[in-house]
Amino acid sequence: MKCNHKRRIKRRINRPRSGPGRSDRKGMSLAELAAKFPNERSATRWFEQVRWKDGRFCPKCGGLDTYRCRNPQPMQFRCRDCKSYFSVRTGTVMECSRLPLRIWAFGVYLMSTSLKGVSSMKLHRDLGITQKTAWFLAHRIRQGWEDFNAGMLSGTVEADETYVGGLEKNKHANKKLRAGRGTVGKVVVIGAKSRETKQVRARVISTPDRQELHRFVRQHVRPKSILYTDEHKGYNGLHQKYRRGVVVHGARQYVDGDVHTNGIESFWAPLKRAHKGTFHQISAKHMHRYVTEFAGRHNVRDLNTADQLEAVARGFERRRLTWDELTQ
Numbered sequence: 001m002k003c004n005h006k007r008r009i010k011r012r013i014n015r016p017r018s019g020p021g022r023s024d025r026k027g028m029s030l031a032e033l034a035a036k037f038p039n040e041r042s043a044t045r046w047f048e049q050v051r052w053k054d055g056r057f058c059p060k061c062g063g064l065d066t067y068r069c070r071n072p073q074p075m076q077f078r079c080r081d082c083k084s085y086f087s088v089r090t091g092t093v094m095e096c097s098r099l100p101l102r103i104w105a106f107g108v109y110l111m112s113t114s115l116k117g118v119s120s121m122k123l124h125r126d127l128g129i130t131q132k133t134a135w136f137l138a139h140r141i142r143q144g145w146e147d148f149n150a151g152m153l154s155g156t157v158e159a160d161e162t163y164v165g166g167l168e169k170n171k172h173a174n175k176k177l178r179a180g181r182g183t184v185g186k187v188v189v190i191g192a193k194s195r196e197t198k199q200v201r202a203r204v205i206s207t208p209d210r211q212e213l214h215r216f217v218r219q220h221v222r223p224k225s226i227l228y229t230d231e232h233k234g235y236n237g238l239h240q241k242y243r244r245g246v247v248v249h250g251a252r253q254y255v256d257g258d259v260h261t262n263g264i265e266s267f268w269a270p271l272k273r274a275h276k277g278t279f280h281q282i283s284a285k286h287m288h289r290y291v292t293e294f295a296g297r298h299n300v301r302d303l304n305t306a307d308q309l310e311a312v313a314r315g316f317e318r319r320r321l322t323w324d325e326l327t328q
Contacts, residue, residue: 002061028305043102049086050313059091060084066306071299092316093140103127105309107137108144112297112308117274117290135249141325142289144315149201154222156195158264161231164189164275164287187287188270189296190216193264200267202295204288210234217242228259270294 028036037043048056056066056077071175076086083189094104105125110118123134137198165186176272183184190213191202201220211235218241227242229235230249238244245259254260275282282290296315300308 014174026304026306027311028109028113029183031130033106037102037105040102040160041221043100043105044088046105047094047101047313051088051092051317052254058082058303059086074316089235090193091318092275093143093319094316094321095320095323097140098130099133099137103129104137104141107141108309108312109305111138111141112164112267112312113305114278115297115301116270117278117293119278124165134272136323139186139286139289140321141312142293143319143321144312145300146319148299148311149203149260149292151220152222153192153194153197153199153201153220154225155197156226156228156258157192157221158195158261159190159192159213159217159221159260160264160268161188161205161213161232161234162265162268162272163187164282165269165271183271187282189268189287189291191264192217193218193267195263200264200295200298202267202291208234210236213285214238220277228261230261267294267298 010301027323055064057064058066058077058081060081061079061082061084065080065081066077066086067080069076069085075087075090077087078085088101088306089097094101097104108122110123110126118138120131120135120138122140122218124131127134127137129137137322163186188203188205188208189202190208191200193200203216205216210233212238213232217227217235219294221242223241225242226245227238228245228247229245231237231300235244235246247253247256247259255262271291274290274294279290297308300311303311
């Protein structure tokens with residue numbers, strides 16, 4: 001019996017996998033990260049290779065006739081077409097940042113590998129920068145996930161909305177709204193998830209009314225797709241362009257054959273846990289940035305860690321976020 005048991009275990013171990021699940025992805029330890037970026041030069045070279053994988057170009061005019069300057073002042077490269085100087089930071093979220101690129105690379109790693117997010121206080125301690133700088137850094141890195149929270153879903157898609165925010169009873173007296181109960185003071189987030197690809201699209205909306213819900217679905221779900229929602233009245237009318245199925249949560253109906261929204265509802269769990277346990281407080285003004293981070297990180301989670309870092313770094317292209325834009 002014992003030998004048969006061992007043979008069964010061996011057969012299970014040697015059985016070929018049906019697909020490239022997350023268990024097959026290659027991670028990256030902190031020791032490997034430190035070896036990958038031992039100094040500023042290695043980080044600079046990595047960002048250059050990621051951004052200019054198909055050849056260096058001028059971020060200002062798009063010209064390909066560029067060269068490396070002998071004197072790196074004011075910048076390392078120059079375009080022969082428009083005579084502009086530029087660096088790997090120019091035209092990205094890293095432009096005008098005084099932080100070393102090695103700190104940027106470490107920040108991308110910490111935020112990519114922290115499934116429940118990482119607070120600015122932890123970045124401040126781990127990277128040896130001020131909390132204010134860490135907060136600014138995190139918001140700029142979040143822009144790298146924007147491309148992964150865009151595009152259309154098709155096939156069988158689940159859609160749902162949720163409320164994110166703290167309880168009124170837990171707020172300081174001068175921050176309580178005193179305008180009712182339940183959803184008061186919370187931010188509305190709507191999301192959709194493809195059952196086939198597991199991809200998610202999510203964004204903050206002003207109110208869960210028919211106009212907002214329909215706009216989101218039209219922007220992120222292809223017509224004629226199968227669309228599963230709950231009984232919210234805001235989804236009424238979508239059957240004209242989608243094959244809609246409904247579960248009536250109010251009647252304690254959560255699954256009706258293949259009709260359910262459990263997939264997208266499971267996506268809300270890490271976002272809400274992060275709100276309570278990691279960030280503790282997220283202002284409504286910046287909630288959309290956190291939603292983008294969680295949706296984008298979810299959508300690249302099956303990639304190897306090294307590929308995730310490259311994906312986020314490529315997302316820095318043609319994006320800027322200044323301190324004034326963030327705080328005003």
